[in-house]
Structure formats: C-alpha cells, structure tokens
Amino acid sequence: xxxxxxxxxxxxxxxxxxxxxxxxxxxxxxxxxxxxxxxxxxxxxxxxxxxxxxxxxxxxxxxxxxxxxxxxxxxxxxxxxxxxxxxxxxxxxxxxxxxxxxxxxxxxxxxxxxxxxxxxxxxxxxxxxxxxxxxxxxxxxxxxxxxxxxxxxxxxxxxxxxxxxxxxxxxxxxxxxxxxxxxxxxxxxxxxxxxxxxxxxxxxxxxxxxxxxxxxxxxxxxxxxxxxxxxxxxxxxxxxxxxxxxxxxxxxxxxxxxxxxxxxxxxxxxxxxxxxxxxxxxxxxxxxxxxxxxxxxxxxxxxxxxxxxxxxxxxxxxxxxxxxxxxxxxxxxxxxxxxxxxxxxxxxxxxxxxxxxxxxxxxxxxxxxxxxxxxxxxxxxxxxxxx
Amino acid sequence: xxxxxxxxxxxxxxxxxxxxxxxxxxxxxxxxxxxxxxxxxxxxxxxxxxxxxxxxxxxxxxxxxxxxxxxxxxxxxxxxxxxxxxxxxxxxxxxxxxxxxxxxxxxxxxxxxxxxxxxxxxxxxxxxxxxxxxxxxxxxxxxxxxxxxxxxxxxxxxxxxxxxxxxxxxxxxxxxxxxxxxxxxxxxxxxxxxxxxxxxxxxxxxxxxxxxxxxxxxxxxxxxxxxxxxxxxxxxxxxxxxxxxxxxxxxxxxxxxxxxxxxxxxxxxxxxxxxxxxxxxxxxxxxxxxxxxxxxxxxxxxxxxxxxxxxxxxxxxxxxxxxxxxxxxxxxxxxxxxxxxxxxxxxxxxxxxxxxxxxxxxxxxxxxxxxxxxxxxxxxxxxxxxxxxxxxxxxxxxxxxxxxxxxxxxxxxxxxxxxxxxxxxxxxxxxxxxxxxxxxxxxxxxxxxxxxxxxxxx
Numbered sequence: 123x124x125x126x127x128x129x130x131x132x133x134x135x136x137x138x139x140x141x142x143x144x145x146x147x148x149x150x151x152x153x154x155x156x157x158x159x160x161x162x163x164x165x166x167x168x169x170x171x172x173x174x175x176x177x178x179x180x181x182x183x184x185x186x187x188x189x190x191x192x193x194x195x196x197x198x199x200x201x202x203x204x205x206x207x208x209x210x211x212x213x214x215x216x217x218x219x220x221x222x223x224x225x226x227x228x229x230x231x232x233x234x235x236x237x238x239x240x241x242x243x244x245x246x247x248x249x250x251x252x253x254x255x256x257x258x259x260x261x262x263x264x265x266x267x268x269x270x271x272x273x274x275x276x277x278x279x280x281x282x283x284x285x286x287x288x289x290x291x292x293x294x295x296x297x298x299x300x301x302x303x304x305x306x307x308x309x310x311x312x313x314x315x316x317x318x319x320x321x322x323x324x325x326x327x328x329x330x331x332x333x334x335x336x337x338x339x340x341x342x343x344x345x346x347x348x349x350x351x352x353x354x355x356x357x358x359x360x361x362x363x364x365x366x367x368x369x370x371x372x373x374x375x376x377x378x379x380x381x382x383x384x385x386x387x388x389x390x391x392x393x394x395x396x397x398x399x400x401x402x403x404x405x406x407x408x409x410x411x412x413x414x415x416x417x418x419x420x421x422x423x424x425x426x427x428x429x430x431x432x433x434x435x436x437x438x439x440x441x442x443x444x445x446x447x448x449x450x451x452x453x454x455x456x457x458x459x460x461x462x463x464x465x466x467x468x469x470x471x472x473x474x475x476x477x478x479x480x481x482x483x484x485x486x487x488x489x490x491x492x493x494x495x496x497x498x499x500x501x502x503x504x505x506x507x508x509x
Numbered sequence: 510x511x512x513x514x515x516x517x518x519x520x521x522x523x524x525x526x527x528x529x530x531x532x533x534x535x536x537x538x539x540x541x542x543x544x545x546x547x548x549x550x551x552x553x554x555x556x557x558x559x560x561x562x563x564x565x566x567x568x569x570x571x572x573x574x575x576x577x578x579x580x581x582x583x584x585x586x587x588x589x590x591x592x593x594x595x596x597x598x599x600x601x602x603x604x605x606x607x608x609x610x611x612x613x614x615x616x617x618x619x620x621x622x623x624x625x626x627x628x629x630x631x632x633x634x635x636x637x638x639x640x641x642x643x644x645x646x647x648x649x650x651x652x653x654x655x656x657x658x659x660x661x662x663x664x665x666x667x668x669x670x671x672x673x674x675x676x677x678x679x680x681x682x683x684x685x686x687x688x689x690x691x692x693x694x695x696x697x698x699x700x701x702x703x704x705x706x707x708x709x710x711x712x713x714x715x716x717x718x719x720x721x722x723x724x725x726x727x728x729x730x731x732x733x734x735x736x737x738x739x740x741x742x743x744x745x746x747x748x749x750x751x752x753x754x755x756x757x758x759x760x761x762x763x764x765x766x767x768x769x770x771x772x773x774x775x776x777x778x779x780x781x782x783x784x785x786x787x788x789x790x791x792x793x794x795x796x797x798x799x800x801x802x803x804x805x806x807x808x809x810x811x812x813x814x815x816x817x818x819x820x821x822x823x824x825x826x827x828x829x830x831x832x833x834x835x836x837x838x839x840x841x842x843x844x845x846x847x848x849x850x851x852x853x854x855x856x857x858x859x860x861x862x863x864x865x866x867x868x869x870x871x872x873x874x875x876x877x878x879x880x881x882x883x884x885x886x887x888x889x890x891x892x893x894x895x896x897x898x899x900x901x902x903x904x905x906x907x908x909x910x911x912x913x914x915x916x917x918x919x920x921x922x923x924x925x926x927x928x929x930x931x932x933x934x935x936x937x938x939x940x941x942x943x944x945x946x947x948x949x950x951x952x953x954x955x956x957x958x959x960x961x962x963x964x965x966x967x
Contacts, residue, residue, distance in 0.1 A: 138958045145720075158720035161527065161695065162951035163727055165958055167720045176728040200652065200660040209664050219664035222747055226672040229736045233680045236732050237687060241714060244725045249715035263718050264698035266527035266950075341569050342645060 127300045129253040130273040131284055133293035134262050138164045141268035144291050145170035148270060151287060155276035159254075159263035181239040182232045189231030193224045253301050262295070271299070377471040381457050384467075389458075392450025397476045399483070407481030410474045414466055423485045434462055439482055440489045452479045520613045520952045523796040527950045530797065534944045535699060537792050542939055545791075553931035560925005563918045564639060572642045574918045580904045580911060583897050585919040586640040589926055591748055591893040592776070593633035594674065595769075598741055599777025600626025601681060604688075605737035608730070614805060616948040617797045621788065622781045623685045624941070628933040629780075630678045632926045637670065639922075666750035673747040680740055684733050687726075690716050691947040745773045752896065759839035759900030762827070768820035775813035775859070776889035778806050779882040784934060786879055788943060797944050804872045810885065811866040817892070818860035839900060847912055848899045851891050858888025 135141050141158060148156050149172040158167055168175075201207070202214035212219060241247045254260050254271070263269040270291070272284050288296055336342065351357055357365035374380065383389040397403050412421065420426040423439035438444070447455075456475050459465040470478065487495070521530065567574050577584040600622035607615040638644045650671045652661045661668050693713035700706050716722070749769035752760035762768075782803060789798040828840040844852050862884050865871045872878065903910045937943070950956055 138956060142958045159718045160720065160723070161718055162691070162947045162956065163720070163723040168724050171720060173721065173724055176725045178725050178728045179732065182732050196652075197663045201663055205658060205660055209662060212664055216664050222666075222669040222743065222750070223663060223672045225739075225743055226669075226676040229740050230676040230679060233683055233733055233736050236729050237683050240725050240729045245714070245722055247714040247716075248711070250710045252715055252717060254717050255710075255715065260717060261698045264695045265531060337645065342643075345643070 125300065128274045128281075129299040129301050130271045130275075131288055132254075132257075132259045132269055132271040132297045132299055133288045133291060134259065134267045134269050134295040134297075135291075135293055136267055138268065141270070142166055142170045144270050147291065148272065148287075152278050153272055153276050155273040155279075157271050157273070159260070159269040159271065161264060161266060164268065176244075178236060178240055178244060181243075182236045185235030185239075186228050186232030189228040190224050192231075193227035194220060197223065251302070253299050257297065257299055258295075259297050259299065267294075377473075378467075379472065381467070383454055384458055384465075386458070387460075389451070389454050392448050393453055395449035395453075395476055395479060397473070397480060399480050403477050403480055404484055406474060407477030407479070407484075410470060410478050411481045414469055415478065418463070422489065423482060436463065440486055445486050445490070449476075449479050449483070452482060518801060519954050520616065520799075520801075521797055521949060521954065522799045522801075524954060525796055527953060527956065530949055530953060531695060531699075531946050533794065533797065534942045534946050534949070535696060537939055538696065538942065539700075546935070546939065550932065550935050553928050553935055556924050556928025557932050558925075558928070560922050560928055563921030563925060567639070567918055567922070568644070574916060576913055576915045576919050578911070580909050581898055581901045581913040583901060584913055585915055585923060586636050587751075588890070588893045588897050589923055590633050590636035590640070591769075591897075592890045593629045593636070593926065593930075594677075594748055595745065595773035595776045595889065595893075596780045597626040597629035597633065597677070597681070597777065598745060598770070598773035599781045600624070600629075601677075601684075601737050601741040602774055602777065603781070604684060605734040605741065608734045609738060613952045614802055616952050617794075617799070617944055618781065618785060618802055618806075619948065620685075620688060620941075620945040621785060621798075621943050622777075623681065623688065624937050624943075625777075625781060625784065625934065626681050627678070627685060628930050628937075629777075630674065630681065631933065632930050634674055634678065635926065635929070637674075666747065666754045669747045670751060673744045677740060677744045680733070680737055684737055687730060687733065688945055688948070689941065690714060691718065691726075692942045692945060694718060695946050696942070742770055745769045752900075757900055758833070758836045759843065759896070762824060764820055764823055764827070768817065771813045771816035771820065772889060772892060775810060775817055776886060778810050778813070779885035779889070782806050782810070782878060782882045783886065786875060788938060792938070792943065794944060797949055800873050803875075803878060804869075807866045807872040807878055807881075810882065811863050814859055814863035814866075814885070818856075821856065821860065835905070838903075842903055843895060843899045846899065846903065848895065848902070851895050852899070855888050855891040855895050858884040859892060862888075 133144075135144060138160075141160060141164060145158050145167060149170065156171075158164075158171060160167070167173075197220045198215055201216070201220075206214045208214075209216075259269055259271070270288070270293075272279065272288070285296075351365045353366060355365040356363050360367070383391065417429060418425075418427045418433065418436050419439055420428070425436050425438040427433065427435045453475055455463070456470065456478060457465060457467045466475075525533070575585065577586070600619075603615050603622045604619045604626075608619075638647050641647055650661065650668070652663075661671075690713055693709050694716035697706055697709035697713050700709065746766040746769065749765035753762055753765040755761060785798055785806075786803070789795050825840050825844075828836045831837075843849075862881050865877065865881060871881075898913050902913055
C-alpha cells in the first residue's frame, strides 16, 4: 500500500522521439490518468496518448453564433423599433450596414468565450497549488526535458507495478510527487482582507469623485458655463428685468387661429363645420371627447357626470335644444364655455374641436335612431357581409 | 549563389539547444538594464511628455490650438489614427495569417510584432478619442440605455470603427496573452526571486506544460488565428470605410478596402523591421531573428508596396475613366496642386525605393533595409496625409479653399504618439520575453520527433 499523500510518479526523458514512444506504451499498458509534460507541444502526442479531439470548438461555435444573433437583433431593435430614424435614405433595417458590427461582435464574443472557456472549464485554472508545482520535475519539463507522470488516482495504479513499468522505460530520472500539507486559504488572511477593503474604498471613492466632483470642475464644466440666459433667470437688458420674454403682440400660434366670437354668449355669426364626418375624424373626436368632455357629460352624452355631484351636472346632450344646435354653436360653446362650463380652447386645437362636434353628432344620432336608420344600418351591414 | 533547396533551411540558426534558446531569450529579463537602455527610455519618455503637455493644452484651451479648420476638418488627428492602426496590422498578420499558412519562421518574430500591434493600437485609439475634443465624454460612443432614449447610429462607419478597433485591441491582447502563458510558466520555473515567482505564477495561471492542456491550447490558438485573420482584414477595411462611404471625391473609392489593407501590412512590416533590426542586435538574438527573417519580411514589403503602387495608379485611371469632372480635379490637384510635394514624397517612398528589394543583396543588407523601411514609414504616413488633407482642402466651393498647416501642438502630439509607442516597446523588451520561448523551442532543430514517430528509435 502506497502513501495516501502520493500524487503520482514522474519520469524524465530527453528526446521527443522517446517521449512519443513512452506515451504510446503507457496508453497501451492501460493507464488513463497519466500525462506528458513537455516545454512545447510535441507533434503526434495526442495520437500517442490516445486523446480524444478537443471539444473546445463547440464553445466557439455557440458563442460566435450568439454574438451574431444578439448583435443583429439588438441593432434591429434599436434602429427599427425603439428609435426608428431614416439615415442616409436607408431602410430602418439596413442589413448591409449592420454587417460590420455583427462581424465584430461575433469575433469578440467567440474569441473571449474560447479563451475563458479553455482556461476556466478545460484547464480549471488558475491553479498554482497543484502538487507538481515547485518540483524538480516541473522545472525540467519547463526547460528542455520531456516528462511522464502516472497519477495515483488511476484505477490501475499499483505502486510497485507502476514503479517497475516506469523504470523499464529507461528514464533519466524518477521522482515521486506528494500532495503538500493543507494550507490555510490565504483568502481569509487579515492582510488580504485589508487589501480588498482598500481596493474597494479607493475604487468607489475615485468613481464618486470623478462622476460627482471632477466633471463639474474647470475645465470640464466649461461646456455648461456659457454666455446665455437660462430659463427663469432675470436679465438687466430689459426694463422689467425678466429674462424670459412674452411673444410680440398679435403673435398667433400654429393651429390656434383666434376665434372672433370669443366672450360673446350670443354669437352673432356661427362658423361652418369645415370637416367631413369621416371615420378618422370621428375616431379623433371620440378620443378627445372621452378625455375632456366625458368626465361631466358622460361617456354617451347623457349628462351623467362621473364627478357624482361634486360639480353641477350639465344637461344631457340629447335634449331637443342641443340636437337643434348648429355645428357652429357647439363649436362656440367648446371654445367659449357656457354657464359653469369653462373654455376648452387651450386643450383642443381647431381640428380637434370640430372632431368633437362631429362625435357629438354621432352620439345624438345613435341615441335617437329612427326605424329608417336601423334599416339603413342593416342594409350597410349586409352589404359589408356579402363583400 | 548556391542554395541547397533539397533541405529545409533551419528556422533557428547556430544549432542552439533548447536550454540555450531559453537562456538567450530570458537574459534581458534577468539582468539589470544598462546605461543605453536608460538613455533610450529618457528620449522616448521625453517625447511622450511633450505629447502629454500638448494634449493638456489642447484640452484646456480647446481644439482651436490645432491646425484643422473648415474645410479641412480632418487632419493630423485622423492621419495619425490611420497611420498607427496600419502599423498594428503587421503583428496580427505575422501571428495569425502566417500561423494558418504554417510559416514556421514566424515564431521568432511573432511575439514582438504582436506586442507592437497592441502598442500601435493604443496609439491609434488615442487619436479618435482626442479628436472628439472632450475625451472624458467618449462613453457616448458606446450604445448604452440613457435618459435621452437615443442610440448610437449603427449605420455609420465611424461607429463601425469604434467596434472594430476595440474588438481588434481586445482580441490582439488575448491572443498575445495566450501565447505568453507557457513562457510565464517557464520563467516562473527559472527564477529564484520570490517576488518574480509570485508575479509569474499569477500570470502563468498555474500552467504545467501538460499535454492534455497543450491539446486544447493548440486548438484555441488555431481558432483565435482563424478569427484574427478576417478581423485584421476587417479592421482596416472599416477604417477605409470612414473615407469610402462618404461621397467626397478622392475618398469615395471602391478600391479603398484592399488598398488600405495592403498599405497597412506594408507600413506595419516596415515598422517591425525597423524595430527588430535594433532589437536583435541589442539583445544578441541574431540566431533567432535571423537574416532569413528580415529577408522574408523585406519580400513582403516589396509585394505590398507594389500593391499600394497599383492602387495609386488605379485611382488615377478610375478618375479619368469615370468621366466625373470633380473626381478628375481631385486627383490632378493631388499630384500637381499645392500638396504635390506630399504626394511625390508618398510615391517615391512607397513605390520607388522599395524596388531595391528586388535584389537579394539589398534585402540582406542591414543599412540599406534600415533606410528603406524608415522611408516606407515616412511614405505611409504621407499617404494618409495625402488622402485626408488633399481631398478636403479644395472642396466644391472655391471661395472656401484653404491650405492646411499643422500647428506646433499637432506636431507635438504626433511626436508624443511615437514617444508612447517606443516607451511601451522599450519597457516591453525588459519585462516580457521578446521572443516566444515555447514556440521557438518547438521549431528548433531536432525538437520534433523524426518522421518515423520515434517508434523505431525507442
């Protein structure tokens, strides 16, 4: 029975020809947990050692493809969905223009994954505590010798048999390698912990300083310190001391042509409805009506306020008086307000006001439909169905 | 001249043993630097400081200190960027493309040229970053979710550049480090100093020269070489897109991608030869970086130089053949306009002088090759200058035509970039093995089993 601490038995050889034949013989003798150590890869060692081909390429393939797909999808999402913008007349999904970055990301991800995968999963590195380190054996194979090590964990390992086998190979040197005594993990040493703490403090301190202080110092702050008037600031240039100026008298905002009957409760002249009742127009009217009018007038214009008496209920929009209003009159009420209803002129532009008028007409028609209207709707529906 | 072609010429000369190779390469790391080293470091460090001071002034007072102004919006900053990124290409070509082509002679120069790639890309990356004027805001170049819900423009060649250069740098660095792992292990097992041992152990990750690891390692090296090859071609292609995708006469040229790649390899090899000639002499590496190496690199310089020359001619032909008047003007203006001096420096340095490399005697003469490669470096810098500045300085509106002159700050920053490059190179020669120990051992004479596989011998 051999020592429990034995890692394996090593032997040194001095020519590449020799080590290849040694590898072959060791593999033929049925050992599987053996290794050849050489300062450089010797041609043909994989065949001699009976090694299976490296599977590293699969990592490369998977991560390379992931890189291409992720890059392409990400560019598709940003340029076509999240913030579509026409650039240089190209389509949103400009495939040829996406190829360079797709390629670069593929290469980057595949290379990094290959290397990290190899080091971490195939080599199980970093491992500076391996029993072979700091032995004469490793120093020799690092320089110009070729070594064989048969590990004690091999299922065919019998101390005397292995020793005899190795000596029969005619090595220049044989060495037994033992596991080192267990050491305390240096990771919990106070020195190391202090270092970690110091690194954490310095890193976070520097980051804080750079992002919150340095970038607001001269000259980095020069971009924000400019000769211009910031909003809400005062200014000595003007007599009233305000930095922000009112528009020149008579300025008209786009889409807000002044309504001449404003403030007149009995308008002398009413506007004509310039908009046709189209599906699009009614949709716009519906959305505006539901936003601005329905809280008081109710979703169907019945005057059933959602405010439940906190505010005086308006009369129904289906009254005879309301039905007989001209379009221009409803428009006038929207802009001007009536009784306790305020003006909605600042909420709705011209098109939206007329759209609301049109939608109110739709509501009125729907609530007071006659038989002939029903017949007409049926006929229309049949027509659509037969189409 | 009698050359025996029946026998392969050994890559490593002088029948060095494996231990001797290791001794030779590790020697600079194990000896104290001498006076010459400090003198060289002082010179390159001073150049670096000069650049740093010019940069500090540029940031404090703004980029108005530079010579570029409308219509010449791109000048030294972009010229230097393209120049340095081109220098970098030789390293990847040697380490990846020649690896795939099974060129054993690459092993002696691969490490050094890879290091030069990384340093050159560092110099190159500096220029677009400072060209923005406020480099501390360069984070905006990356696509990240932000409060403006804006994204970078993925259809712009300038953004492709960001991805190409950063990927190129990362992959080159990883490739370089992978090659260094076995050498770190060798150095770890050589040294007696506790501090050095700790550092080498950390970087070697615990490498044991195990064949079970070598197997994956060789696979990974090949995969990385397979990626680095199209990558290096893509990087300068994308750099050329910065020009070619625009519609400016003189830039809008379909020949740009191959022309730029050939030019990059041309200038990169010239820089590698420039530095290697010095390094092999100073560190007595003449047996590992042999005259054959330099000879082969000079052949590459000759070949790529002629490709570049062909591109120069073809640009003129296409300008005439297209029948586009502004295109014709752009090229006539290049050769005979106010910047004719720069154009003819470019043509003579890049096309005429390298023709001397047709002769074996000149390819193998250190002084001749030194002069030619330095001229090539100068010529290739002027090529980028000619492309960038002459295409811009006379735009479509004659009233805005201008003549670009660099300011002292422009020149200071250019000198500073050379200072940065050579400081990094000089530090590298004393901190890391300048030649890959394990790769050179593997191609030494008798390092590999005989063709009968060693079975008979054993």
